[in-house]
Amino acid sequence: MGTRQPAWADQLDFVGPRVRTARWSWVCLLAGVVAVAWVIPEVNEAQAELAQAHADVARLRRAAHQADVVRRAVAVGQPATPADAAPPLTGDAARQAAQLAQWLAYPWLKQLARVEAAAQAEQAVMLSFSLDLSPLASRPDAWPEMRLAAAVRDDVAALRWTQTLSPQAQLLSRERLSTPITVGAATFEWRVEALLGGATP
Numbered sequence: 001m002g003t004r005q006p007a008w009a010d011q012l013d014f015v016g017p018r019v020r021t022a023r024w025s026w027v028c029l030l031a032g033v034v035a036v037a038w039v040i041p042e043v044n045e046a047q048a049e050l051a052q053a054h055a056d057v058a059r060l061r062r063a064a065h066q067a068d069v070v071r072r073a074v075a076v077g078q079p080a081t082p083a084d085a086a087p088p089l090t091g092d093a094a095r096q097a098a099q100l101a102q103w104l105a106y107p108w109l110k111q112l113a114r115v116e117a118a119a120q121a122e123q124a125v126m127l128s129f130s131l132d133l134s135p136l137a138s139r140p141d142a143w144p145e146m147r148l149a150a151a152v153r154d155d156v157a158a159l160r161w162t163q164t165l166s167p168q169a170q171l172l173s174r175e176r177l178s179t180p181i182t183v184g185a186a187t188f189e190w191r192v193e194a195l196l197g198g199a200t201p
Contacts, residue, residue, distance in 0.1 A: 106143065115148065118164040122157055124150040125181055125188055132197070145197030147172075151181045151188035158192040169196045 119126050128149040148165070152158045155174070162171045172193045181188040 121164055122161040124152050124161045126150050147195055149193045152190050162194045166196050169194050
């Protein structure tokens with residue numbers, strides 16, 4: 001009777017009575033650790049094999065695509081069969097094709113750059129630019145006629161601008177502008193028109 005703890009002492013024991021762990025639980029824990037240590041390398045190896053398989057599939061797809069591209073390029077490069085060949089051009093169709101080739105052969109960008117450079121060199125303000133393509137149909141070595149209009153400061157600037165365009169350029173007209181054009185500190189009072197036609201660019 002004297003060795004028994006009072007009831008209030010049991011209520012103060014928050015930890016509770018000590019429970020002894022069974023030996024078989026330790027055996028289960030050890031078996032689980034061993035199983036995890038044995039499975040992890042196999043999982044890593046399986047993941048590496050999966051990544052290698054994905055890489056092999058991607059490489060095979062690229063090889064198949066390249067082979068398909070090469071096969072199509074070879075098919076395109078083969079000479080056309082008589083059934084696929086374009087019919088020969090005769091008459092009006094041949095003349096139109098030759099005229100189109102002549103138009104495409106004309107150095108458009110070079111001519112535009114020449115006109116712009118002449119305007120900048122002589123301080124002229126471009127007002128209009130037109131091309132007459134009808135001379136191209138006259139003979140194979142003909143070139144289109146260019147008609148240009150610009151605002152200049154005086155007669156000397158007009159002549160210099162025309163000569164800068166081309167030695168074959170002709171000054172067609174000169175008239176005073178109703179309203180002078182002011183660009184910066186320069187005032188342009190005259191409108192001149194020049195013709196550059198039939199000349200090889």
